[in-house]
Amino acid sequence: MSEAKYAIQNFELLDLLELIPKVRSLKEEGYRLVQACATRSADGTITVIYSFDLDHVLYNFKVIVPENLEMQSITDSYWSAFIYENEMRDLFGIRFHHLALDYGGHFFKVAMPRPWNPEVVQEEEKAPEAAPEERRLTREEMLEIMGSEVEE
């Protein structure tokens, strides 16, 4: 098993400030984004794992999410990451700045908001002004984000 490409495992821990430079350098080296997901430890720490591929070998790195649950989006380098970042927003309450296509916490229709991090819901309710995007965007707003306009 150890000789196979799939058995090569690496989970490098990066500082939050290193995230964007790292993603940009991977993009330049020709890596393909495989996925991004969040995990929550028993102590409440939330970590985001990014996985990239080059020549069928996975490269993973982790970033610990700060307490304010705010991070920089990587959609600037990998546009397709909008799916993963919106999913993490819905399930963990992580807010990604400069997200190319932001569904405002309504990508998935979940019975219970932020199921992997329910504590954040109380925080959001306490300070609704801190979450102005907490509503379904209209189609026109979506199109504006995507750089299109609707002519009446």
Next chain:
Amino acid sequence: MGKRTIIPFGPQHPVLPEPVHLDLVLEDETVVDVIPSIGYVHRGLEKLTEVKEYTEMVYVIERVCGICSFGHGWGASAAIEGAMGIEVPERALYLRTIWHELSRIHSHLLWLGLLADAFGFDSLFMHCWRLREKVLDLFEKTTGGRVIFSVCKVGGVRKDVDSATLREIVEVLKGMAPEIRELADVFMNDSSVLNRMVGVGVLTKEEAVELGAVGPVARGSGLRQDMRLNGMGVYDRLGFEPIVEEAGDCEARCKVRIREIFQSIELIEKAAMDMPDGPIAAQVRGNVEGEFALRIEQPRGEAFYYTKGVGTKFLERMRVRTPTNQNLPSLVKMLKGCDFADVPIMVLTIDPCVSCTER
């Protein structure tokens, strides 16, 4: 610029087996922008790690999809086996490879049927699904199930297949091959079919790389990208080489899938001939401690599995990322600039599985 109109497509649409919603921005009959929306059937299967033991999670993850259920069971098992350092017996790896390739055949036949249905060729649709039934019969005979098999477990497989049954599988598949060839001939040569697919929904190689396309979508755009090359199962011993088409259009994606059906038949035949004797499962002791990430080539493309355990019987995290998740951005790219009438065919050619995507 003409007047723009937004046409909602889905989540309920005759061509869609599963709910995805697309806001199509049209100028006259041309799609100029697309906003995809999913989220209608999120089931929270990953969250069940909190209440299901790691051995049971394999059967939960298997239920992510009713088409690629075996592959999901294999992916979840392999991720746990990797984290626990379990060496799976050779015979189990051969059996897993055979069942996985049978899944590919039935998935591709199902897809061909749906494609035929989408452009109104109903007799072709019925023939594809008639042949698919024979594969489901093989599943029933070897595993007891036709959709969910529960035959993959941590450490190996739950059921063995005797030599007579292996021979029968090969014979059935060889018997199907000429019939599949007849169907393939229609898909590849009938002008009414080609008119709908040739030059439609082109995704260039560069775009496929940029958007992270996977599976037949990537290979149809000329990328030699297939997770069967990464050492999973026994593909390296079967002389596996990915099937690649260069055109990047709907026809290329269709060709890749058709050629993969014949390739899977050959792989199954080789695996059945070479299968060693021996145990079908390793003993599993203890709990998962540590993490492991791997990928499997599902019929629709690369699927990702990540598992993390902290030494208890419950996993801290089990993550599944399915192929459609990765192909949605490519779909958005393909749709921009297409004719409105081509949207259903193009949506179908990524073989979308939305329930899998939402898990």
